[in-house]
Structure formats: structure tokens, C-alpha cells
Amino acid sequence: MKQSLLILILTLATQTVVFAEAVSNKAYKKRIELLTYLRELEPIVKNFRGEDPEGNPSVLNAPEGKEGFRFKKYNEAKRIYQEGLQYYFEGNYVASYQRFLECQLGVEKMTEELSQLYVLRAEEMMKVAMERKNANNNLDKALLDISIEYGKGSYFRQDVMDQPREAPFSRRMYDPKEVHYVYNKYAIEKNMELGYRHLGLAKDARVTALKVEKNLEKHQKLQPSHRKYRIENYFGAINLARDSKANAINIFKLKYPYDNYYLNNSQAKSEPTRDDNGQVTDGQPVKVDGVTYDFSKNPYVRFDQRLQAMFDVRVPEEYRVDHADTKGRVYDIDSNNLVFLKYDQERKKELNVPNKPAPTTTGQTTAP
Numbered sequence: 001m002k003q004s005l006l007i008l009i010l011t012l013a014t015q016t017v018v019f020a021e022a023v024s025n026k027a028y029k030k031r032i033e034l035l036t037y038l039r040e041l042e043p044i045v046k047n048f049r050g051e052d053p054e055g056n057p058s059v060l061n062a063p064e065g066k067e068g069f070r071f072k073k074y075n076e077a078k079r080i081y082q083e084g085l086q087y088y089f090e091g092n093y094v095a096s097y098q099r100f101l102e103c104q105l106g107v108e109k110m111t112e113e114l115s116q117l118y119v120l121r122a123e124e125m126m127k128v129a130m131e132r133k134n135a136n137n138n139l140d141k142a143l144l145d146i147s148i149e150y151g152k153g154s155y156f157r158q159d160v161m162d163q164p165r166e167a168p169f170s171r172r173m174y175d176p177k178e179v180h181y182v183y184n185k186y187a188i189e190k191n192m193e194l195g196y197r198h199l200g201l202a203k204d205a206r207v208t209a210l211k212v213e214k215n216l217e218k219h220q221k222l223q224p225s226h227r228k229y230r231i232e233n234y235f236g237a238i239n240l241a242r243d244s245k246a247n248a249i250n251i252f253k254l255k256y257p258y259d260n261y262y263l264n265n266s267q268a269k270s271e272p273t274r275d276d277n278g279q280v281t282d283g284q285p286v287k288v289d290g291v292t293y294d295f296s297k298n299p300y301v302r303f304d305q306r307l308q309a310m311f312d313v314r315v316p317e318e319y320r321v322d323h324a325d326t327k328g329r330v331y332d333i334d335s336n337n338l339v340f341l342k343y344d345q346e347r348k349k350e351l352n353v354p355n356k357p358a359p360t361t362t363g364q365t366t367a368p
Contacts, residue, residue: 024093030100030224031088034081037107037231038074044114044238045074046330047321048368057368060332070110077106101224108227111234115206117368118241122202125248125319126195133256133316137273139177143192143251150181157182177258184254191254195247202240209233246326249315256314262286263301263311266294286313289335290357297351300338310335321368 049068052058058068067075084099130143141149149156160174161182209230213222261271261283269283285292289310295301301311309315309323309331324331340356341348 022093023097027084027088027093027097027100030097030104031085033228034084034100034103034107037111037235038078038081040235041074041107041110041114043325043328043330045070045110046332047325048114048117050368060330070114073106073110077103077110080106104224104227104231108231108234111231111238112209115202115209115234115237115241118238118245119199119202119206121322121368122195122199122241122244122248125245125322126192126199128316128319129195129248129251129255130192133252139175141181141255143188143255146181146185146188146255150178150185180254180257188251188254191247191250195244195251198240198244198247202237202244205233205237205240209237242326245319245322249319249323249326252315253312259314260307260312262313263295266296268292268295288313289339291339291354293351293353298338298341299344299347300341303338308334308338310339 045068046060048070049058049060049062050070052062052066052068058066058071062068062071080099081103084096084103087093087096087099090096132140132142134140148154151157156174156178161179163173165172212226212230216222216226258271262268262285267285269285272283273281275281288295295311301307309320309327309329312320312323315323321331324334336342336356339353341351341353
């Protein structure tokens with residue numbers, strides 16, 4: 001009997017040794033996992049740096065002690081991760097794994113707060129995109145008005161646009177700038193549908209992450225595997241909120257196709273407008289990130305065949321950083337390179353591009 005019991009104990013002990021994962025392997029896996037997270041967080045925290053210790057919007061390359069609170073947390077997570085790397089390459093895998101777990105905890109807290117920020121901003125952008133951008137413009141329509149006034153069976157379609165006429169003997173009875181609502185109506189409505197669907201999925205992913213701790217038994221504690229699951233759900237919420245933001249941006253683009261007129265004229269002015277009496281109002285100079293110049297000669301306006309976020313004034317100014325973020329771009333870096341021609345000083349002098357204005361509490365050079 002004693003021999004049988006001893007054999008059973010030895011067998012269980014042997015299985016424990018065989019199936020227990022070496023701490024070196026745990027450290028290796030956590031090292032790769034955290035590097036992926038930090039790389040994904042980099043453009044996020046650079047776009048949404050948060051306020052500095054004095055409560056003012058922070059700049060991208062702020063000196064130590066003046067950086068935004070999110071950027072500060074990100075740098076702290078990188079510092080801890082670097083310490084873990086040093087221990088790892090020394091062969092001190094226990095200390096390395098401990099540092100990696102500390103870094104994982106910091107990443108979890110950052111992604112929890114950032115996922116909430118992204119969900120709130122996506123919801124705000126969708127609401128703004130559905131309403132009118134310019135209350136003084138009669139051709140500016142809310143999304144519901146577009147569905148009512150330009151769908152099949154509407155007055156505009158039946159009695160105005162779809163009526164055949166013989167030009168030039170019969171004049172059109174509508175403003176031609178309204179026609180894009182007819183052609184874009186379905187796409188606008190579809191982007192609203194997808195935007196709110198993505199927003200709902202983002203909220204669900206965040207709730208799933210928050211519930212992990214509540215679903216544990218009383219004697220259980222959060223394990224690294226639990227934190228990994230939460231972080232991945234937070235990143236899922238962030239990316240789904242990005243998709244929702246992209247849908248809101250598409251609505252802006254479809255509703256205001258004429259707002260980028262300033263890119264095609266040397267004076268960088270918005271398009272002239274004509275009232276009901278035929279009186280013409282000249283366009284106003286358009287500022288991009290606080291500067292106005294001849295954007296039509298900027299060699300980077302159509303960089304890589306895609307219009308960069310800072311030039312796309314169809315999107316309201318406060319959401320252009322989100323526009324860049326949906327593409328994984330850092331708004332301020334793109335602004336320095338493409339608007340202020342940071343690395344093309346000769347063209348900058350040729351176009352009389354002024355220096356970048358000082359950061360303000362309402363300008364685009366600040367970040368949420």
C-alpha cells in the first residue's frame with residue numbers, strides 16, 4: 001500500500017515537472033506579446049497625448065515633465081519593458097518576467113482608458129456627421145433630411161430632377177449642387193448603419209473586458225492570461241471605434257464634396273456662394289493647421305495618391321486628428337512634413353509657407 005502511494009506521488013510530481021512551463025519560455029512569449037502592444041499603442045498615444053501636469057493640451061515633443069499624461073504612462077511602460085529586456089538578455093528570466101508582468105499591467109490600464117476615449121469620440125463624431133455642419137447654408141442637409149428629400153418618391157426626385165427637359169429652352173428647377181445628395185444617399189445611409197454597428201460592437205468588446213474580473217471565483221485572482229484577454233478586447237474596442245470614426249468621416253466626405261475647392265486655386269479660398277437673389281459672395285481663405293498658402297503647388301497634397309487628413313477640410317477641424325488616426329498616422333508628424341514642408345526648405349521658401357504657429361487650446365496643434 002505504501003509503495004503504491006509513493007509511486008502515485010512520484011508520478012504526479014513528474015507530470016507537474018513535465019507540464020510546467022519554464023519561466024524562460026514565459027518571459028520570451030511575454031516579451032513578444034508586449035512589443036506588439038507597445039507598437040500598436042505608439043500612434044495612439046502620440047495622437048491623443050492628454051493634458052500636461054498643469055491641465056493644458058500637450059505638444060508632441062514636450063520636454064520631460066510637460067508631456068501629456070497618456071504619453072507619460074506610455075513612456076513609463078516602455079521603461080519597465082526595457083528593464084525586462086535587460087534582465088532577459090542577462091539570463092535572469094525570473095526578474096525579466098516580473099518586469100514584463102508590470103509592463104502588462106500598465107498596458108492594461110492604458111488600453112482601458114483609451115478604449116473609453118475612442119468609444120466616446122466615435123459616438124460624438126457619428127452624431128455630428130448626421131447633423132448640419134453649417135447652419136447658414138441652405139444646401140447643407142442633416143442625414144434624415146437627405147433620406148426624406150432625395151429618396152425615391154420624394155418631391156425633388158419626382159417633380160424636379162426626374163422630369164425630362166430640353167436644354168437650353170427649359171431651365172433646370174434645382175440647384176445642381178443638390179444632385180450629389182441623390183447619388184450619395186444610399187452610401188450616406190449605409191455608413192450611418194455601419195458606423196453605429198461598429199460602435200455597438202466596440203462597446204460590447206469593452207464591456208466583455210471589464211467583466212473578466214467579475215466572473216472570477218472568490219478565491220481566484222487575475223492571472224497574466226486574464227490580463228492578456230482584457231487587453232486584446234480593449235484593443236478590439238479601439239479598432240472597432242476606429243471603424244466607426246471612419247464611417248463618420250465617410251459621411252462628411254459624401255455630404256460636403258465641394259469643401260476642398262481651396263486646393264485647386266492659387267488663393268487657397270473656399271468656393272464662392274450664390275444666394276437666392278443671384279448675389280455672389282466671394283470665398284474665404286482656408287487655413288490648414290493654422291496656415292494659408294498656395295496649397296495647389298504643395299508637392300505633398302496628393303501624396304501617395306491619397307489626400308492626407310490635414311488637407312481634407314470636409315471633416316471638421318477638431319476631428320482631423322481622428323481622421324489621421326484611423327489610418328494609423330500621427331497627425332502632428334504628417335502636419336509638420338506635409339503642411340509646413342519640414343524637410344523641403346527650398347519649396348517652403350518658394351511657397352512662402354510660414355513657420356508653425358505656437359500651440360493653442362483650440363488649434364489643431366494640440367491633442368485630446
